[in-house]
Structures are given as structure tokens and as C-alpha cells.
Amino acid sequence: MNFKYPNGKVYKPKVEHTWNRPKQVQYSNRGMTLEEDLNETNQYYRDKGIAVIHKKPTPVQIVSVDYPKRSAAVIKEAYFKQASTTDYNGVYNGKYIDFEAKETRSTTSFPLQNIHEHQVKHMEAVLKQNGICFLIIRFANANEIYFLEAEKLLHFWARKQNGGRKSISKAEIETYGYKIPLGYQPRIDYIKVIEHLYF
Amino acid sequence: MNFKYPNGKVYKPKVEHTWNRPKQVQYSNRGMTLEEDLNETNQYYRDKGIAVIHKKPTPVQIVSVDYPKRSAAVIKEAYFKQASTTDYNGVYNGKYIDFEAKETRSTTSFPLQNIHEHQVKHMEAVLKQNGICFLIIRFANANEIYFLEAEKLLHFWARKQNGGRKSISKAEIETYGYKIPLGYQPRIDYIKVIEHLYF
Numbered sequence: 001m002n003f004k005y006p007n008g009k010v011y012k013p014k015v016e017h018t019w020n021r022p023k024q025v026q027y028s029n030r031g032m033t034l035e036e037d038l039n040e041t042n043q044y045y046r047d048k049g050i051a052v053i054h055k056k057p058t059p060v061q062i063v064s065v066d067y068p069k070r071s072a073a074v075i076k077e078a079y080f081k082q083a084s085t086t087d088y089n090g091v092y093n094g095k096y097i098d099f100e101a102k103e104t105r106s107t108t109s110f111p112l113q114n115i116h117e118h119q120v121k122h123m124e125a126v127l128k129q130n131g132i133c134f135l136i137i138r139f140a141n142a143n144e145i146y147f148l149e150a151e152k153l154l155h156f157w158a159r160k161q162n163g164g165r166k167s168i169s170k171a172e173i174e175t176y177g178y179k180i181p182l183g184y185q186p187r188i189d190y191i192k193v194i195e196h197l198y199f
Numbered sequence: 200m201n202f203k204y205p206n207g208k209v210y211k212p213k214v215e216h217t218w219n220r221p222k223q224v225q226y227s228n229r230g231m232t233l234e235e236d237l238n239e240t241n242q243y244y245r246d247k248g249i250a251v252i253h254k255k256p257t258p259v260q261i262v263s264v265d266y267p268k269r270s271a272a273v274i275k276e277a278y279f280k281q282a283s284t285t286d287y288n289g290v291y292n293g294k295y296i297d298f299e300a301k302e303t304r305s306t307t308s309f310p311l312q313n314i315h316e317h318q319v320k321h322m323e324a325v326l327k328q329n330g331i332c333f334l335i336i337r338f339a340n341a342n343e344i345y346f347l348e349a350e351k352l353l354h355f356w357a358r359k360q361n362g363g364r365k366s367i368s369k370a371e372i373e374t375y376g377y378k379i380p381l382g383y384q385p386r387i388d389y390i391k392v393i394e395h396l397y398f
Contacts, residue, residue, distance in 0.1 A: 052321070
């Protein structure tokens with residue numbers, strides 16, 4: 001039996017807490033999003049005591065809440081807020097780990113409009129604090145995943161700010177990033193790249 | 200002019216993004232919650248380049264969303280989820296920082312029911328990764344704030360698990376914790392305690 005994810009919906013609830021998800025063997029990667037793969041990876045890291053890294057909850061501005069008697073509070077009106085940080089953070093071997101994960105359908109480049117200005121500011125601030133900060137990019141069609149250090153991303157961001165191209169070409173990502181082979185457990189072993197680069 | 204916070208409501212929307220809040224001098228601490236004080240403190244740390252620490256968004260399970268034409272998506276049904284981690288984390292000087300903040304109206308002790316089992320598990324996992332992990336406790340009536348290392352909290356948690364008292368007495372917190380004097384800017388200078396203990 002395969003665990004089915006909802007699809008065909010405009011809004012897809014994010015799987016933030018995988019700990020209460022049935023642990024089933026998934027032989028195929030088809031249909032798994034980058035977020036799901038990373039959640040499974042982080043769950044694996046936590047289960048094995050390798051690292052403690054979580055996805056942050058989606059920021060929501062709550063406007064109205066109902067308190068029905070004898071049942072849980074129901075949020076009746078709320079809005080999505082823009083995150084002021086990256087989506088994932090945590091600790092590995094005492095070091096602060098911080099990253100954003102993005103997929104693109106483009107086969108030739110990663111459009112920088114996927115990243116928001118305040119996320120770039122956040123990354124700069126994290127680097128100043130000597131945190132380990134990076135971007136995980138998935139090219140959805142090829143199902144290839146790259147690790148790109150925040151320092152490199154900032155370089156391409158600055159190029160755009162200075163009137164240069166609005167994306168990072170795939171060739172550049174291949175040159176300056178690190179390809180993460182898709183695995184079984186963990187699916188996206190980005191800690192291996194961190195070990196290689198920072199330890 | 201004083202900045203007013205909503206009150207008298209069952210649900211009080213949490214101020215997660217203080218960056219868009221008018222920066223006004225607040226001469227009085229009356230009415231400020233621990234969370235507001237910590238948000239201002241973290242904002243101060245970020246503004247000054249001292250540390251990058253954020254409160255995580257409140258975790259919400261989204262059930263239904265409306266997409267009105269020409270306006271923002273509206274969440275129509277959602278529920279509060281229990282957080283699987285502590286509320287605050289970030290980086291200081293390369294080190295991973297992780298903490299939970301709680302207030303109590305009790306004048307004599309801190310009831311351990313304020314802390315959830317999964318938060319304790321999270322703290323244990325963070326300590327195993329050599330993260331810096333602690334609890335900030337505010338005794339609301341006296342308006343006294345203490346920094347208690349997670350290691351100490353785990354000790355008192357184990358005592359409770361072994362049939363001992365279900366709270367940490369104020370005397371114990373005074374002995375094993377570190378009092379943080381309330382300041383003007385930053386309001387709750389917990390980095391000073393971190394400097395003292397870990398650097």
C-alpha cells in the first residue's frame with residue numbers, strides 16, 4: 001500500500017509533522033515533492049540522532065477564531081503571511097543550519113524570483129553570525145537536486161541587482177553547486193555536503 | 200503616545216513580525232507579555248547584528264481555503280496544532296540557540312505542566328547536537344525573569360517522572376537559574392547569560 005498525497009487541489013496542506021505519519025516503505029519517488037522529500041530526510045536525521053532540523057510552520061495571520069463548547073478552537077478567518085526567514089533551520093554538531101528549498105520546472109535555469117528580498121537579507125544576517133546557510137534547488141523535470149551555498153546565491157543575487165540576468169543558469173549551478181544524489185534513506189542527504197564543506 | 204496591544208480577547212494574535220511595527224519608545228513595561236518583550240529583544244539583536252533569532256510561527260493545520268478573485272487567499276477553516284519543537288531558535292556566533300519561553304502567575308513555583316513532553320524530547324535532541332538550549336521563565340506577578348539551562352530543566356523533569364514534585368520551586372530556579380534584569384534595550388538580554396555560560 002502506498003501512502004497517498006492529496007493532489008489536484010489548489011492549496012495543498014503541507015506535511016509539517018511527519019512523526020505521526022505512518023512509516024511505510026516508498027519504492028517510488030514519483031509524486032513526492034521536494035518538501036516531502038526534505039521532511040522525510042529531516043525525520044530520518046532526527047530518528048538517527050544525526051541532526052535536529054525542522055521545517056518552520058507556514059506563517060499565518062489569524063483574524064478570527066471560534067471557540068465551540070466541548071471542542072477545539074476553529075480558526076475561521078486567516079491569511080497567509082510572507083515568511084521573514086528561510087523555511088528550514090536547526091542544528092548539526094553544534095552548528096546552526098539554515099536553508100531554503102525551491103523547485104523549478106525550468107530545465108535551463110533557476111529564476112531568482114523564487115527567492116524573496118527579505119530571505120536574502122536573512123541569509124546575509126545568518127552568514128554574518130557564522131551560520132551554515134544554503135539553498136536546495138530541485139530541477140523538477142530532471143529530478144536533479146543541488147546544494148548551493150548562500151554565499152554563491154548572494155553573488156548571483158547581486159548580479160541581478162546590478163542589472164544582470166534574473167536567474168542562475170543550470171550550468172552555473174552545476175559548476176558552483178553540489179549535486180545531491182537522490183537516495184532511499186535519507187532521500188536528500190544534504191548533511192553529507194555540509195560535512196564536506198564545513199567540517 | 201503608547202503602543203496599545205489588544206486585550207480582553209480570548210485569542211490574542213501573536214506579534215510575530217515586529218519589523219513592521221512602529222518603533223516607539225515604551226517607558227513602561229505594564230501590559231507587555233513575555234513574548235512581546237522577547238520579540239523586541241530579538242528584533243534589537245537582529246538590528247544590531249548581535250544574533251539572528253526568531254520566534255517560529257504558530258503551527259496551524261489548514262483545512263479549507265477560499266480563493267476570491269482579485270484578492271488574497273482566505274483560510275476559512277484551520278486548527279491550532281501542538282508545536283513539536285520549542286518556540287524560538289536561531290544563531291549566535293555560529294552556535295545554534297534554541298529556547299522556550301513561559302510565564303506563570305504562580306509566585307512560588309514553575310509548574311512543569313507548562314512544558315510538553317515532545318518539547319522535552321526536542322530539547323534532549325538539541326543538547327545531543329551540542330546546541331545551546333534553555334528555558335526563559337517569567338514570574339508574572341513579580342515580573343522577574345530567569346534563564347534556566349535545558350540540562351537543569353531535564354533534571355527537574357526527571358524528578359517529576361520519578362514521582363517527585365510536579366513543579367520547580369522558585370527557590371530552585373533562583374539557585375540553578377540566572378536572573379535576567381529587565382532592561383530598556385534590549386528588554387531581556389539573554390545573550391549576556393549565553394556569553395557567560397557558553398563562550
